[in-house]
Structure formats: structure tokens, C-alpha cells
Amino acid sequence: MKTLEELRAIREKMQGQISIRREDVDRAYDSASESAAVAEDAPKYRSHVLVCGGTGCTSSGSVQIMKVLQEEIDKNGLRDEVCVVQTGCHGLCALGPIMIVYPDATFYSMVKEEDIPEIVSEHLKDGRPVTRLLYSETVTDDGIKSLSDTNFYKHQHRIALRNCGVINPENIEEYIGTGGYQALGKVLTEMTPDDVIQTMLDSGLRGRGGAGFPTGLKWKFAKANDADQKYVCCNADEGDPGAFMDRSVLEGDPHVVLEAMAIAGYAIGATQGYIYVRAEYPIAVSRLIIAIEQAKEYGMLGEDIFGTGFNFNIGLRLGAGAFVCGEETALMTSIEGKRGEPRPRPPFPALKGLFQKPTILNNVETLANVPQIIVNGPEWFASMGTEKSKGTKVFALGGKIKNTGLVEVPMGTTLRQVIEDIGGGIPNGKKFKAAQTGGPSGGCIPAEHFDIPIDYDNLISIGSMMGSGGLIVMDEDNCMVDIAKFFLEFTVDESCGKCTPCRVGTKRLYEILDKITKGQGTLEDLDKREELCYYIKENSLCGLGQTAPNPVLSTLRYFKDEYIAHVVDKKCPAGVCKALLSYVIDADKCKGCTLCARTCPNGAIEGKVKETHVIRQDKCIKCGACMEKCRFGAISKK
Amino acid sequence: MASNKIPFAGSKEQEAALMQIISEHKDDPGCLMPILQKAQDIYGYLPIEVQTMIADELHIPLEKVYGVVTFYAQFSLYPKGRYKVSVCLGTACYVKGSGDIFNKLQELLGIGSGECTPDGKFSLEACRCIGACGLAPVLTVNDEVYGRLTVDDVEGILQKYA
Amino acid sequence: METVNIKINGMAVAAPKGSTILEAARYAGIDIPTLCYLKDINAIGACRICVVEVKGARSLVASCVYPINEGMEVWTNSPKVLNSRKRTLQLIISNHDRKCLSCVRSGNCELQKLCKDLHVDDEAYYDGEKTHYAIDDSAAHMYRDNNKCILCRRCSAVCENVQGIGVIGPNERGFKTNISSAFYMGLGETSCVSCGQCIAVCPTGALSEKDCTDKVLEAINDPSKHVIVQTAPAVRAGLGEAFGYPIGTNVEGKMVAALRRIGFDKVFDTDFAADLTIMEEATEFLDRVQNGGVLPLITSCSPGWIKYCEHYFPDMTENLSSCKSPQQMFGATAKTYYAEKMGIDPKDIVMVSVMPCTAKKFEIGRDNQNAAGVPDVDISITTRELARLIERVGLNFSLLPDEEFDAPLGMSTGAAVIFGATGGVMEAALRTAVWKLTGETSDSPVEFTEVRGVAGIKEATYNVAGMDVKVAVASGLKNAKELLEKVKSGEAEYHFIEIMGCPGGCVNGGGQPQVPASVRNFTDIRALRAKALYDADAAMPVRKSHENAAVKELYDTYLGAPGSHKAHEILHTTYVKRKIHEI
Secondary structure: OOOHHHHHHHHHHHHHHHHHHOOOOOOOOOOHHHHHHHHHOOOOOOEEEEEEOOHHHHHOOHHHHHHHHHHHHHHOOOOOOEEEEEEOOOOOHHHOOOEEEEOOOEEEOOOOHHHHHHHHHHHHHOOOOOHHHEOHHHEEOOEEOOHHHOHHHHOOOOOOOOOOOOOOOOOHHHHHHOOOOHHHHHHHHHOOHHHHHHHHHHHOOEOOOOOOOEHHHHHHHHHHOOOOOOEEEEEEOOOOOOOOHHHHHHHHOHHHHHHHHHHHHHHHOOOEEEEEEOOOOHHHHHHHHHHHHHHHHOOOOEEEEOOOOEEEEEEEEEOOOOHHHHOHHHHHHHHOOOOOOOOOOOOOOOOOOHHHOOEEEEEHHHHHHHHHHHHHOHHHHHOOEOOOOEOEEEEEEEEOOOOOEEEEEEOOOEHHHHHHHHOOOOHHHOOEEEEEEOHHHOEEEEHHHOOOEOOHHHHHHOOOOOOOOEEEEEEOOOOHHHHHHHHHHHHHHHOOOOOHHHHHHHHHHHHHHHHHHOOOOOHHHHHHHHHHHHHHHHHOOOHHHHHOOHHHHHHHHHOHHHHHHHHHHOOOOOOOOHHHOOEEEOOOOOOOOOHHHHHOOOOOEEOOOOOOOEEOOOOOOOOOHHHHHOOOOOEEEO | OHHHOOOOOOOHHHHHHHHHHHHHHOOOOOOHHHHHHHHHHHHOOOOHHHHHHHHHHHOOOHHHHHHHHHHOOOOOOOOOOOEEEEEEOOHHHHHOOHHHHHHHHHHHHOOOOOOEOOOOOEEEEEEOOOOOHHHOOOEEEOOEEEOOOOOOHHHHHHHHOO | OOEEEEEEOOEEEEEEOOOEHHHHHHHOOOOOOOOOOEOOOEOOOOOOOOEEEEOOOOOOEEOOOOEOOOOOEEEOOOHHHHHHHHHHHHHHHHOOOOOHHHOOOOOOOHHHHHHHHOOOOOOOOOOOOOOOOOOEOOOOOEEEOHHHOOOOOHHHHHHHHHOOOOOOEEEOOHHHOEEEOHHHOOHHHOOOOOOOHHHHHOOOOOEEEOOOHHHHHHHHOOOOOEEEEEEOOOHHHHHHHHHOOOOOOOOHHHHHHHHHHHOOOEEEEHHHHHHHHHHHHHHHHHHHHHHOOOOOEEOOOOHHHHHHHHHHOHHHHHHEOOEOOHHHHHHHHHHHHHHHHHOOOHHHEEEEEEEOOOHHHHHOOOOOOOOOOOOOOOEEEEHHHHHHHHHHOOOOHHHOOOOOOOOOOOOOOHHHHHHHOOOHHHHHHHHHHHHHHOOOOOOOOOOOHHHOOOOOEEEEEEEEOOEEEEEEEEEOHHHHHHHHHHHHHOOOOOOEEEEEOOOOOHHHOOOOOOOOHHHHOOOOHHHHHHHHHHHHHHHOOOOOHHHOHHHHHHHHHHHOOOOOHHHHHHHEOOOOOOOOOOO
16 A cells, blocks of 8 residues: 555656656646656656557557557667557547657557558657658648647647546556546545535536536535445446547546546545446456556555545446446446336435435546546636536547547537537538537537537537537538437437336337338428427436437427428438439430449349430339449439 | 247356356345356356356346346347457447448348347347447457448458458 | 425425325325326336426426425426326327227226326327237236236336245336346246236236136036035125225125126135134144144145245245145035035036135146045136126126025134235134133133234234244235245244235235225225224124034034044145246
């Protein structure tokens, strides 16, 4: 077990190591009293090469890259000069595998195994960056820009993600080196539980997982209820399709979650915590296991932490593929080993939660803010963001956007800044249609709200919600009726089946949408659908059902004309709904080459050589193969 | 009964491993889920024989175990193929056309979602977001991830495992 | 009592602290409709029929589980509420087999009534894909038709939480959620004990006993058969409910009249066999006490309990009394003693029993229940089926005269009639056992009130002839389990235990008329029905089994003494050891 002095010694030793990777002076932790030590401990290596080991980059081969990199470094005799660090996610997943060379912060993207020898000999050995392999935006006439000067990064402000992509998540000392566990030390030795709760209240931190409930208030309620046992739970069951910020934090900076949970435990009087994490995140799970082990070994978890008499342990529970377990009561029911069905509230978890004991549940990103709020003070945090939404928010950019990946921006940043400045806009010159936030519980934001500052209340006022922060961009090729149907299908699949409105209501709602996309919808269906939406919202047992109609209601609000087109004109303007499409051959452009007829899998195209071909609509299965093959652009879909 | 389809072929070693897991966890509150997850690691699926062992050891009704197993998508009552092909139908992948990829796989393998080819080689399933949205659309074969896919890539990927 | 002041529909209401909105509304004379909620059994807020508006709440709330607090303002009948309830019903019936006309519950279906009350004018409004399930007829006692299930989960709650069995429960999820056994096994393949509590709480026709009324009529209409009927003690305390009588009305006289008019050749009373059971069981008890037999002795009247014991406590089957249940003793006596006396070939006797119980349908098919070489009992119907028979043959129940059972097997004592309530068998046995132990004096005590009442577990110690006789009574199988585990661990020690499978005993048996949740949630039907039996006992001239003249005659002229070899051959049986999960 480490004492506070030993913790400080590790921090000072490691700070020298890690400072090489931080371009920005570490505002958060290098307070005047402690920064002096940094200079004394000179970096051991002259260069650090960071390779992303997040899920995105691992999927594109970063593990092999790292192996080859180490081999090449050894071959070139650089073992004592250059170290390779496997980090968590950097955010720019679209460009993976990613590699960053410090101290100059040069950024290699989409690295291939065969490029490694050149990078090592040219750059690491001889100091000449291989510009052709660098992220193109960083290569300018004035030389090479550092990563933090790119459009993707320069607008960001990283709090929750501050260590992601910077430290080795499997080494607790690197976390300590960035100031880790300092907040826990401060809380245990200098603050009362009430102080901690007041700090959280003053910071204005709201839950990052869904509804945005004030975190401090949640803790306050749980503290007020006396019990022989209380629990701190971490919701890492990130279920919104298209959101992966929690996964990135767990993969890139697992200790921040452990530290925050211990702080929360101290605040409410709990000695046991549980992290409920998706089993679909194997890397996050393995890093959490390592982190918990190391934290126990270093005495940051366990009995008598820092000799203060405070005990706190954390258990890991794996989800098993049920979206509803992101709902707080369902998550607790699932940890109890049962079907993950929500329970009616009240009683609220602060009174009767896990195993019927007072419990708080915070999501990963929420917790990732906690230690820094403790160290820097609530005013620091409250100085960022909007009036009612403080701090920053992480968004997972996906869909039709150039820079898919993870970004963290202050609350109040506009959608335009996120999508255009950071995300690089829509690829292929297509037109922006909508951004979907909040996953299956959220809604679509149309172009008319492009300049709205993003915060909890603004999103709700325009019919969407923050949710966990998935932000999926859609362009003119996406059909909004189809998107609404997609989300409803998800909800129908993931409904737990306990309450009637969700179990049967969402199914019926889906059926109506399906009918519309098949061109069988009527105007009465549109009314019935809207009425059913409000009914489901008002009558469902839990948040899943209460928000399930949102994707339908928001598309109805902003894209009613598309629904009308499907129902009245029997057309899908975006050309997505197959039943409403027809492929036709333009007689003026057709040369009669017969390629399309030969390509058609169903023999639906007729025509003689050098004569105009015709598609028989009754036989066409709308696969689009003919259109792809036509060399004259004679085939189009309507 | 579901388990009649495929004869149960659990070994003594597997049973010993399961019993070991159960005895390690049985006193933890809420131990059923972790035990089921480990049991599925041991056997590959959760047939009635395995669920009954767990129910008997934990002194809970078999129906309770079955209710939990059938609630969570990750638990399987049937053996999976040697190669588990899983297509992400999360939002980010879906808007980039993973639905077409899934259809192509069904066509090529001749099986539907949740099914296994008769030779036991491939099983196919749709999954929700694996968090590799930056590479959308993606599919996985066992632990291997394939990203930035087009429909035309699918056949080549399957051939790797042929 | 601390009260909380709230407003319901604008009116001030004071209700005890801790009440739910549903309970508080009752004080204001408002019955909020419910479907999934069942007091003390199922409080999950799932069906959403009971939703109300609460000022300040984001959505409608389920009044069945929502606690009141000071100053709360509630609306139970606003347009939004009424419309929501109607929509909920329309959604439920969009996936419900709506063959109401041929449904066993037609006329007393809670779903049907709600649809009427809430003005569901278009039953097909939300029609879409429907789920289809095969009907499970694998068990001896019941059908499960999931096509009529509305997923209220009352059945699985009573099975798991009250009976501690849990052979049915929710499986799958979302639209595919259904109540079934593991791996869709038939109930008959599981450790279901046939108690029928699930049927008693089912609001629709999804769960029903296997109706044997056709078989009964067939037998009656067969001139070659001598068809006799016996009615269990609890039937007379429940049957009236099917004809509009208040809960707890004893309709013995009209029941006898009805059975006679249905066409039974003789109308007898299981109570006769209850007295007989006491003679055998008291003898067995004293024998075990005096000769070092296995103790505690546990009663064997309840076939649900017997099957439970065989599955869950197979190592305690030696503790079970070897006495057949009263139903079976009656049948065995009828087909031996009575047949001989009347000169009828037992093969020509059709023994019908009317029971408050569904497990009796299972029991008649058990091994070693055929004293005359033919089954002791041929057809066992429930109280509900008897009510159906009465309606079918066109009897106006309330206009029937009160009539008496036929002799000799219709003669009984007060000790027998209380068999239908938890503690009744114990009390009846004590009346005789104490009499025997204290030298067969005429002033031995009659009432043993410590073992009365609806508590799940009751204990008492009686000092009899210098010996402390420790007894315990449990009803409901979860309570039985709790009690037996104490016995097994040595934490508690008893000489004699009465166990009934259903909570409250046979008066609350799985074959009794279904009482809708709207009544059950505010009434303890167990206590009301039991009172009818205790009142009957108090009014009887003879209240101890050993004073039953017909029973005495049976021993004197046919069986010899209680516990004799012949008595054993006819009146005793054997048990099997089963497993919980047999796959």
C-alpha cells in the first residue's frame, strides 16, 4: 500500500517521463507547488512513439504495427532512446492505425506494416519525418504542424479524454504521473463527504449518460439515506449504437473511473462499487481488470486507502447484450443476476437500488470529469459551457462525415463547428440533411438548427436529446422514414417486454412505419402513428419506452414532407426504400450494349443488341446491379 | 425441446471446469450472470444440460436460469459455427450500408441471422455497435475485424476461411 | 395511524402513510382498474392499466406501486388517463386470442370486463403481427394457452414468490416475451406440483383446469354406472361466489340439492373421509410417538404438498403420513365397503369428487390409489367446474332448497369441515389425539385456536398427559419450505406438522372460483372462506372425528380398528422420491 508521499514520489518520477508527450502545459495538475520537481527528473527516452491500441485502431491492425515497430527499433539500435507506448483512443478513428511521435507530435495516419522500417530509420533514427505518410493536413508549406494544430484537435477541449491517447492505460504509474489519484488523496485527507458533494453541486456537472441529472444531487440523495451497505455503480453499458466515448475512456484511461468511483464512495458512504461494462468491449474489459489489480496493489483500492481508514472495492460485471440495461434500475437488476428488466420508480436507487440498498449510478464520462473537478475546483469546471450545462461533452462522430471519431468540446459549441470545423464536413460533396443525437432515444437535428449551441436543454427544446453523445451525420442519400424505422426496429428488438406500451406499442409503431416505407401507408396511418408515439411516451414504465418514439416524432417534425411523399406520392425522395423505387433506362443514353441485361440476376431487362433496353418493373428486384454496371449512365433510380 | 436438435457432448473436463467456476462464485451476490458467461466460454453455448447443472448447484429453478439466458442476446442455446460472422448494424454502420453487407452474407452462406451452416463452419449474426464506428461499415469473423467494407469485399473475406 | 393528505380528482383524501395511489383512491370511493397488480403477490407496474396523472410527474404513473406523499394531486379519470387505458387495452388485445365466446373465462374474464368498462369500441384497432403458441396440455390438471396470455405475470409471481417453485416465468424479451417453462418443456415434464394457484390468479383464459364436466355428464347418462359424488369441505365455502353470494357464504345445502338434480346417484361428503383420516392419522401419530417412529409426522391431505415434498424434500418422504388423502380414502371406502354393502361391482361405480383443488386431478392417477383394483376416484372436478355444471344443466342455484347429504358416507363432524382451512387438520387431529392420550374422557378439549388463522406458519405446544406435544402448521409451499428447512437444520423440533399446498389451505385452493383482482386487492378471501367453515364446525352437534357414528360403524363392521391391516390396505399409500430437474 502506498502512502500519499509515495504517490507523490511516483508522480514526480513519471511526470518527467510523460511531460514529453504533453504539448500543453498541464494546467490541471502542475500547480505551482508541485511543478518544480518536473525539471529535475529528465526524460529517460528522447522520443516516445505512441501507437493507438483502442478498438478502432486495433481493428485496423495496430497490434501488429506495434510489434513490427519494436522490432525495427531494436534492429536500428534505438531501444534505449525511443520507447513505444500503447495508448488508448486518440479520437481520429477514421485514420487508424494512428501513430504519434513525440516530442515533436508528428502524426502518422493509416500506418501500414510495410511503412514501419522507413519511419524508424528516417524519422526515429535520422530525425526526418516521412511526410508522405503523415496525416495530410499536418503537412504544410511552412513545415509540419503538430497534431494539436489540426482542425480536428484545435477546437477540442479535452477533460474526460485528457489522458486518452497520451498514457499507457495498462500502467498505473503513467496515470499517477499525470496527477492520477491525487484527487482521491485530497478528498480523503482534506475534505468531508459533504465537502465533496458540495464541490460536485457547485461544479454543475450533469450526468453524461442520458437525462443529464445533476451528479452532485444524486450523490446528496444517496448520502442522506442511512444503510448498512451502499453501492457506487458505474454504467459502462454503452448501448447507443454509434456511441463509443465510454469505451474509449475505459480503454485509454481506466484508472480515472476507478478513482472517481472511490471518491463517490467516500462521498455517499459506500465501500463497494460495481462497473457494469458491455461484454462487446473486450479491450476495455481487459484494461479494467488490469487497472483494478494495479490499483489494489498500489493501495488505491482495498482496505484503509492512504491510511485513512477508508475502504473501497470495485467489482466488474459484464453485460450480455441488452440495451435496456443502460437504464439504471435495469442495470441494477442485471447486476443482481436477473433478467435486466427495469423496476418502477419510486423507490429511487438513492433509497433502494442495487440489492435494495442506496445506490448511485454514474456513467463513465461523468466519472471521468470528477477527479479534475476535485483538483481544480468547481469554479474551474463551471467556467466552461453554458448556463445550465457546464464543462465539456464528448461526441462520437459517425455516419456521413469526413473525420469520424471522438471529439470533446465545451458545452455550447454549435453543431456547425462540430460537423464542419472538426468533423471536416460531409464527404463526396453531398448535402447535409440531419444529425442524429441521443441514439434510439434521441432525434434528428435538421440543417435549420445547424447553429444551435449544443447543450442539454437546447437539444431537448428541438426534440432531440444529448443521450450519451453519439452524433450520426446524414446526408441527402438517407431517407428519414427509413432512419425512423431503423431506430424503431432497434427499440422493438431491445424492449425488455415487461410493460405493454413498449412491448406491444413499439411493435405496432414499427409496423406502421414499415407499411409506410413499403408504400402501403395511408394518411390515417400518419395520425395513428403520431397518437401512438405520444401514448408510448406517456405510458411506458422506463426511459427506454418513454423515449422510444423520439426518432419518429423528430423526423415527423422536421421531415414531414418525406413522410407525405411516401404516403401520398408513393415515392422515397432519398431513393432508399426499395419498394418505392424504380430503375429506368434512359432511351437517349442507352447504346444497347446488353451488359445490364447480362448483369441482371433476375432477367428483368429486355432488349436486343444495339437497341434500347427496358427494365420490366414486375420482375425487377431493385438490387441496383444494372445501374452500377452501365457505362453510359443510362440507368437511374426514381 | 431445443436441446434435442444437437446431442450434448460435454466432457468430464468441461463439467469439472464449470463446477470450479460455480464454487468460486456461488456466494457472490448476483453470481448467475458471471457463471453463465463463463459456462458459455467453457461449452460454447448453454444447452439444457449445462443450465440444469447451474440451476441445481445454485438451488434456483431451471426456469429462472432459462429466463435470464433468453433475455440477453449474448447467450446462445445453440452451438455457434467455427467462424462466427457478425455484422454491425449499429447506426454508424447502417447509414453506411451494413444492411446490404448483411444481406449479401445471408445470400452467400445460405443462412439467416442466428443460424449456423449445416457443416458447422459459419454462423451469422447481426450485432449492435462494436464501437469501431470510425471504420464503418464493419463485420467481424471471430475476433478479426474487417472495416471500411463494400458489398464486393464480402466474398473474399469468406474465402479466407474456406 | 399517521395519515397523508392528498387530492384525488380535486377532492381531499386522507390515507394512511405508505399507501399507494391505488389504495388511497379506494378511500375516495374510486376503483382504479388493475391487471398485473395483485396485492402481496405481484407489484411490478407493468401492464399500465392503472395509470393516473400526478401533478408534476413527467409521464403517467402506475398507481398500483406509486406511494402517496403529502400534498400530492392526482387525477384518475382525466381524458388523458381514460384514453391511455383504452389504448393499453387495445394494444393488449391486438396480440390476444379473442375467441371470447368459447372461452372458459367468458363472463368472468378480467380483461373482458376492462374492455367493456373502458369502452374499447374497436377491438382490432392496433392489429398487426400476432404471436402463436402451442397449447400445453402435458400436465394432468391444466391447460396453458399462451395465445390468451397478457403477460401480467401474476402466475409466475405466485408460482415463484408464494409457492417457491418457479416452474413458469418470463422467457425471451420484447414482443417475444412469453410465460413458459425452461426450454418450453410441458408443465407435466417439470416439477410443477399442480397446485393451480396460477389458474386462480390468471385474469384471462390463458390458464385453466382440464375441464372434466363432459366426462361427468357422460357417466351420469350411462345407465350402467352408479355415479356417486363427494364434495370437499372447502367447496361449500367457495361455490356460492360463482352464483353471486358474498365471499364466505356456506352453501352446503344448495350444493347438495344441485348435485342431486344434476343426477348423481348418491351425494356424499368428503368430510366423512376427513373424519376417517383423523382416525388413521391420529393412530399413526401416536404409534410413531410411542414406538420411536419417524418424527415429525407430516400430514398428507394435500396432493400439491405431497408432490412438492417428493420433488424438493425427497429425503423427508418418510415423515409423510402414509394415510391417503380424504379424497382417496373416500373413493377407496366407496369402492370397497360401500360397494360391498350395496352389492355393486366396484367397476360399475363412478366416483366423482368435487374439490377446491387442481392437484386432485393429478392425485387420482397416482400409483397405489386403487384399493378395489380400480382407481379409487375416477373423475375429480374443481369447484369452478361444478359451478359450470350447475349452469349447464340449467339450475337456478339461489332458488334451490337446502338438502342433506346421503347416508352413510355423508355423515361427518365439525372436525372434518375445518379440514378446508389451514390448521384445520391439525386441530381435528388434536381433538382426537388428546382425547386418546388423556384416557378417552368425554370432556377433552375441542378448540385449539393457536393453530387457526391465515398466518403462513403457526406453532404451538400442548402439554398432553405429561408430554409436550409440539406442533406446527404451514400453508403455501414457500412457507412449507421455510419450516422444513428449520426442521432439517435442527433449528426447530416438532412432533406433528400440518402442511397445505395452498396459502390459507383448501379454502384458497387452486380450484376455487376465481376472484378478480379488484376484490382480492382489498379483501382477504382466505379468512372469509375459513370463517364459514369454523362457523359450521361450531354449529355441529358432533365435533370430534372419533364420535362420527358412521365412521365407527365402518370400523366395527369392516375395517376393524384404526391402523389395522385392512385399514392399511385400503386407506394408506406410498410415495416416490423425485428430482427437481429431470432432463
